[in-house]
Amino acid sequence: MSRKxxxxxxxxxxxxxxxxxxxTAGSVLQAIDREQYDVVPVGIARDGRWVLESGDPERLRIRAGSGADRLPSVDGGRASVALAPDATSAELVVTxxxxxxxxxxxxDVVFPLLHGPWGEDGTIQGQLEMAGVRYVGAGVLASAVAMDKAYMxxxxxxxxxxxxxxxxxxxxEWSADAAACRERAASLGYPLFVKPARGGSSIGISKVHDASGLDKxxxxxxxxxxxxxxxxxxTGAREIECGVLQALDGSTETSVPAEIRITGDHEFYDFDAKYLPEEATELDVPAVLPDDVERQLRELSARxxxxxxxxxxARVDxxxxxxxxxxxxxxxxxxxxTPLSMFPRMWAASGLDYPALVDRLLRLALARGTGLR
Structure with a gap:
């Protein structure tokens, strides 16, 4: 290229x-090397409107205090932005x-840092494929399968x-015959976890100890x-995660595994434990594991x-x-x-620091075309 x-x-x-x-975007925007890349921050507001965002990492941090106001959001009042509907020229148009x-x-490449439906589930990947724009991460089918925990x-x-x-x-099914649903759930035995099939960040997840808590x-x-x-x-399990990265030749590499240990009043790795710094979560990076268990985890991650x-x-849990x-x-x-996220921590412990990780993902995406592959 004659330009960045x-x-x-x-x-x-x-x-x-x-x-x-x-x-997540705040951390990535701060890490991208502006000597190597020209960066355009694009926010998608809660109503689905695409806007040209400021890209100020400080505005995208979790703030001190309590309640919803501490969490960042896209400013939907900014100038609208869209990809030009032309697969031969991936231009951004501002109105x-x-x-x-x-x-x-x-x-030249999109870094889609979207979590959950309408982003991580193959929808934006399909839009980018139709526009002929390269992007970081999994394609349409893999994104959709991984988003839906039941199909996964x-x-x-x-x-x-x-x-x-x-x-x-x-x-x-719940509306038509809740009793049958309760019976199917009870056949698994309690305690149970109940979660949105296509959600993330532990939002909407409950631990149910007996039948009395299932309906809620x-x-x-x-x-x-x-x-x-x-x-x-x-019950009684250790929660271990492992990172996977693709190489330019298509092969896969795995990071050292890491362990999440929940302390305090949390029964499981819920939203507060994941993202709020004052919460009592202990992370072991790398995890202390027998050699044979670590080998098995890394092999299963690649598989x-x-x-x-x-x-x-990908991160495999x-x-x-x-x-x-x-x-x-x-x-x-x-x-x-995010600064507390396990994926970059695991790769840092494996010898690939945060800016180098972001750069590698962008280079992988630039080297990969769109369409069938």
Whole structure:
């Protein structure tokens, strides 16, 4: 190229993980080398409007205080921005009141830092494929499969990977015959976890100790997703994560695993424990594991990555059960990049620091075309 590659960092979105996407974007915007890349911050407001954001990392941090005001969000009142509907020229077009549309320039690669539905689930990936724009991360199918935890389990199990037993409950089934849904859930045995099937950041998740708590847990999850996953609780398990990165030749590399240990009043790794600094969460990076267990975790991470058809990056989450067996919990195609996020921490412990990680992902995306591959 005769100029620096232009990167559109896209964040926010319509999902319940809007704020966490903004926090992730703040970290990435701060880390991108402006000597190597021309950066355009693009925010997606909660109503779905695309705007030209300020890109100020400080504005995208979790602030001190309490309540929703401490969480960042995209300013939907800014100038609108859109990709020109022309697959031969990926230009960003800006429109403002009382002014003619203006071209902002051609985009070479998009870094979609969107978590949850309408972003991490294959929707924006499909839009970018249609526009002929390169982007960081998994394609349409892998993004959709990994976003839907129920289908992800089907794919992983078909590839011979161990998963926790579960059942799904849809809003239609719950409305038509809640008793049958309760019976299917009870067949798994308590305690159970109830979660939105296509959610993240532990939003809408409940731990249910007995039948008396099931109805409220299902209804809480249905607020976020009309499809709910009811899953066996991995009692006494260690929560271990492992990062996966793709190389330019298509091969995969795995990071050292890390362990999350929850202390204090948290029963599980909920939203506050994940993202609020004052919460009592202990992270071991790398995790203290027997050599054979670490080898197994890294091997299963690469196998899960390949089974789902991921590209670029993924974080694979595991349970190491008290008997020493390993179970895949889930796979995230766009793991968090906040200062507290495990994915960059694991790669830093593996010898790849945060700016180098961001640069590698951008170079991978620039080297990969769109369309069938």
């Amino acid at each position: 590659p232009r990167v559109a960092v896209v964040f926010g979105g319509r999902s319940s993980e809007h704020a966490i996407s903004c926090v 403002e009141p009382a002014a003619p549309p203006r071209a902002l320039g051609e985009v 389990k089907v794919v992983l199990a078909a590839a011979g990977l161990p998963v926790m037993p579960s059942v799904t409950v849809t809003a239609r 847990a299902v209804e809480d999850a249905l607020v976020h997703d009309p499809k709910v996953l009811v899953e066996v609780c991995a 899960a990555f390949e089974a789902v058809g991921c590209e670029g990056l 595991f349970f190491v059960l008290p008997d020493g067996s390993v179970v895949v919990n889930e796979l995230n195609t766009m793991p968090g990049f």
